[in-house]
Amino acid sequence: xxVPWTRQAAPVVAVAAVLAAVPLGVGDSPYQxxxxxxMLVLACYAVAFNLLFGHTNQLxxxxxxxxxxxxxxxxxxxxxxKLASLAAVGLATVAAAATGGFxxxxxxxxxFGVLFVGIVTLAVSLIVHNLLLGLRDLTNGETGIVTRGxxxxxxxxxxxxxxxLLAVMVASLAAYxxxxxxxxxxxxxxxxxxxxSAELSGIDVTRYKVACAAxxxxxxxxxxxLYADLNGFISPSVYAVGxxxxxxxxxxxxxxxxxxxxxxxxxxxxxxxDELVRPFGQLTxxxxxxxxxxxxxxxxxxxxxxxxxxxxxxxxxxxAPSSRTAAKEEVAGGTEAGx
Amino acid sequence: xxxxxxxxxxxxxxxxxxxxxxxxRDVTLEVEPKALVGLIxxxxxxxxxxxxxxxxxxxxxxxxxxxxxxxxTGLPAHAVARRGVGxxxxxxxxxxxxxVEETVRVGALFGSPDSPGPAQTARRVDEALELVELRDRRxxxxxxxxTQEKRLVDLARxxxxxxxxxxxxxxxxxxxxxxxxxxTALLRRVREERGAAxxxxxxxxxxxLGTVERVVVLDHGAVIAxxxxxxxxxxxxxxxxxxxxxxxxxxxxx
Numbered sequence: 001x002x003v004p005w006t007r008q009a010a011p012v013v014a015v016a017a018v019l020a021a022v023p024l025g026v027g028d029s030p031y032q033x034x035x036x037x038x039m040l041v042l043a044c045y046a047v048a049f050n051l052l053f054g055h056t057n058q059l060x061x062x063x064x065x066x067x068x069x070x071x072x073x074x075x076x077x078x079x080x081x082k083l084a085s086l087a088a089v090g091l092a093t094v095a096a097a098a099t100g101g102f103x104x105x106x107x108x109x110x111x112f113g114v115l116f117v118g119i120v121t122l123a124v125s126l127i128v129h130n131l132l133l134g135l136r137d138l139t140n141g142e143t144g145i146v147t148r149g150x151x152x153x154x155x156x157x158x159x160x161x162x163x164x165l166l167a168v169m170v171a172s173l174a175a176y177x178x179x180x181x182x183x184x185x186x187x188x189x190x191x192x193x194x195x196x197s198a199e200l201s202g203i204d205v206t207r208y209k210v211a212c213a214a215x216x217x218x219x220x221x222x223x224x225x226l227y228a229d230l231n232g233f234i235s236p237s238v239y240a241v242g243x244x245x246x247x248x249x250x251x252x253x254x255x256x257x258x259x260x261x262x263x264x265x266x267x268x269x270x271x272x273x274d275e276l277v278r279p280f281g282q283l284t285x286x287x288x289x290x291x292x293x294x295x296x297x298x299x300x301x302x303x304x305x306x307x308x309x310x311x312x313x314x315x316x317x318x319x320a321p322s323s324r325t326a327a328k329e330e331v332a333g334g335t336e337a338g339x
Numbered sequence: 340x341x342x343x344x345x346x347x348x349x350x351x352x353x354x355x356x357x358x359x360x361x362x363x364r365d366v367t368l369e370v371e372p373k374a375l376v377g378l379i380x381x382x383x384x385x386x387x388x389x390x391x392x393x394x395x396x397x398x399x400x401x402x403x404x405x406x407x408x409x410x411x412t413g414l415p416a417h418a419v420a421r422r423g424v425g426x427x428x429x430x431x432x433x434x435x436x437x438x439v440e441e442t443v444r445v446g447a448l449f450g451s452p453d454s455p456g457p458a459q460t461a462r463r464v465d466e467a468l469e470l471v472e473l474r475d476r477r478x479x480x481x482x483x484x485x486t487q488e489k490r491l492v493d494l495a496r497x498x499x500x501x502x503x504x505x506x507x508x509x510x511x512x513x514x515x516x517x518x519x520x521x522x523t524a525l526l527r528r529v530r531e532e533r534g535a536a537x538x539x540x541x542x543x544x545x546x547x548l549g550t551v552e553r554v555v556v557l558d559h560g561a562v563i564a565x566x567x568x569x570x571x572x573x574x575x576x577x578x579x580x581x582x583x584x585x586x587x588x589x590x591x592x593x
Contacts, residue, residue, distance in 0.1 A: 183448050190445045193434035197493075200394065200428070202420040202449035202500060 008181045009174070011260055016170040023159055033158040037230060039271040040165035044223040045248045046255070046263030047172045048216035054257035055188045056212045057195070058104060059118035064244030065128035066096045066217050067224025071234050074225035076138060078150045085151045089225045096221020097214045104213030108206045125241050132236040144235025151229030161230040168226065169264070172219050176260060188212070192258070254295055256302025265303050269295070345408050347372045347504050347536045348393065353402035355388055355560075362388040363399070364560040370504065370536050375526065377547040377568070378540045380557035381580070386540040387429065389557065390506045393538070394426040395419035406504065421452050425497030425535070429508040431489040433496070435482035442481050443467050443495045450500015467495040470528060487514065494525075498533060505529065507539045511546055519543060523550045548572060556580075 019040070026032035045063050052058045060066075070092040077088035103124065107117045132139050139145065147155065154161035179185055187208055191198035195205050228234045237243065247270055255266020273295075277287040299306050346369040355363040363385045370376050378386050391397035393404055395416035403412045411419050420426070425446075434442055447455060447463040455463060468474045471491040476484070481492055490510055497505060511522050523546050530537055541547045547554065548568040555565040558580040564571050571577055 186441070186445055186448055189437060189441075190434050193436060194432045196396070196416075197428075197432045197434060197496075198445070199416040200396070200420055200426045201445045201496060202417050202451070203445070204415070204417045206415070 005181070008177055012170060012173045012177055015173065015261065015264060016166070019166055019169075020163075023162060027159060030158055033162060035271060035275060037158065037162045037165055039267050040162070040169050041223055041227050042247055042251055042270060043264045043267035044165070044169050044172060045220060045244065046252045046267050047169065047176060048219040049248050049252055050257060050259075050263050051176070051212050051216045054252065055192050056209045057114050057192060058107065058209060058213055059114050060100070060103070060121050060213070060216075061118050061241065061245050062103070062121040062125045062128070063220055063248050064239040064241055065121075065125040066100055066220040067227065067244055068128060068132060068234075068236070068239035069099060070096045070221030070224030071228035071239060072132065072139060072145075075145055075147050075150050075228050075234065079145075085229070089151075089222065089229075092225045093218050093222040096224070097218035100217020100220070101210050101214030104210045105206075108209050122241070125245065129236050129240060132239075139236070142235065142237075144233055144238075146233050147228050148232050151225075154226065154230035155232035161226075165223070165226060165230070168219075168223060173260060173264070175215075180260075184208070250292065252302075254299065254302060256304035256306075259302070259304040259308075262302050262304040269303065345372075346370055347374075347407060348538065349405040349408070350389070350393065351403045351405075353389065353392055353399045353404070355385075355392055355397065355399050362560050363392065366402070366557070366560070366562055368555055368562060368565065370538050372503070372536055373530060373534055374553065375530050375537045375551045376539065377551035377554040378538055378557065379542075379544070379547055379554060384557040385560040386557055387508055388560075390426065390508055390538070390540060393419075394424050394506055396426075417449075420450055420500065423452070423501070423503035424506065425450065425500055425502030425504070426506045427490065427493045427497050427508060427510065429512075429540075431486070431493040433481045433489060433493055436480055438478050438480055439473055439484070439492050439495075440464060440468070440477035442492055443499045446496035447499035450497070450502070463499045463501065467499040470498060470532065471495045471525065487518070494529075498529065498535075501533075502535050505535045505537045507537060507541075509540055509542060511541060511543045514543075519546050522546070526550065 022036050023033065026036060045067065049060065049063055052060045070089075073095055074085070074088040074092035077083040077091060078085050083091070103121060106112075107120065112120065133141050135141075152164075154164060180188070187198065187203045190201060191203055191205050191208060199205050224239065227238075231238065251266035251270040252263055253266070254269050255264065256262030273291050277284045277291065280287045348368075348370040350366055350368050353363050353366040354361070366385075366389060378389065380386055388397065392399045395411070395414050395418065398413050403410055405411065406419075406422050406424065409422075411422060414422075416426075434445070437445070443464045444460060446467070447460045465474070468477060471494055473488065473491055473495060476488070481489060484492065494505075494507070494510070507526070510526070511519050514522065526537060526539065527550065529535055539547065539551065551568060553566065554568050554571050556563050556571060556574075556577050563580055564574045564577045566574075
């Protein structure tokens, strides 16, 4: 709390600067721009999932479903109700936030454990998937919807798409940083360790969990809607559990839960691995699996914490793992993200 | 502030059932400001359940709980905590990866009705750590402490929230006589220096009877006796229900 805001903001600014420079290198290649943009989409989902699972013990296996809510709702509002695309995206974001907040509220009130929340939200994902398939009049079922002309035209402007997504991601990192620099950060640290002790210490655990779920779901819904626009096409499968939730889970675990930069580093690594194994064709899945197993064996806590403690050994000032020195550690993490 | 005569805690007709089991039966009790009240009874008598009802972890089926004359029945635990109730758990849970100091700061930040500023928070943390004599362990992660140290951290966490009423659950089980003595001295200091009333559940009979001015005896969820320790220890109902013929043995073993 005593950390000056300039230092708190430093890792966020560093990441923003590095990622803002990416189009200078690959801006000419639409293919590479697309990979970079999809990396930002994944990073945003992972930031949200970090808040849900990492900090408030809410295993929401419905990130894809919430994103599809954002995507489909925004597109349908523009197509059928002729809403302005910005208004549609805003409404879709609010709808996703309300849905996530509601799921969280029910889970907390009914006292669902972490795994049970996982099962329930996975069931929600399957329900949403089948609804999208079944409500053909609205969603075109398996065929999907061509979204060109129904959004802000991000699909036709790769650079614009990249920077819009970057702005959203940087804003979410800044919000995360602010949250954990405030007294709310102490509350979240406490409740992620033990909810009963947190409650006995005067922390309104229900309110924090529901608020975090609503905020994270808003981010997911927003990015889901932007994805619908930039991708030019949506179908139930682009938002399926295997396409969204599993990569998000893997990216967060790889990068490091409960860290500022873990979601970004994890998303970058995931995208990189995804590209590296592409040439293997049929062997892609195998190569992918081997790489993931190796990464998990080497970086069980995630890359960011490992790098932090490695740097911490060399730089004594970074060593203490208390929340007050977290800002410095995140700066150390920032150099990793920059590579 | 409350009037001097107003009890800090007043429980009236508390009944709590778990399925067919009646854990608490029409329990009525009061704790005066700055009082040190012992709550004893055999295993399963409902002592911890009563503390849970008071601090809001558990909702009574009937009856009311009042703090300083204001009803708090059915309020969630965090709201009761902010109204000045500190609860120390029998088996401390705490926040394993937080340090001692960070843990106590959580109590200081969220446990009181006022929102203390940074300086005030730091002072409350210092005071609480000073009182439990854990100042030199402040940077250690709580997960690395032994059970007794964890209990003291939990106590410090509760104290940092400036409680009017402290609910202490078995602070002393497994301690040797010297440690027990230090612990009872600590509770007396908490009462005198911090002005908190203490409702104290304990199995170590010597420690309770020798320290408190009033003791409440629960058996099968009902209050069967209360009063000064010397008087309660001679009460025939207490001797029969709880202390039994082995009272002397229990005293020695305790």
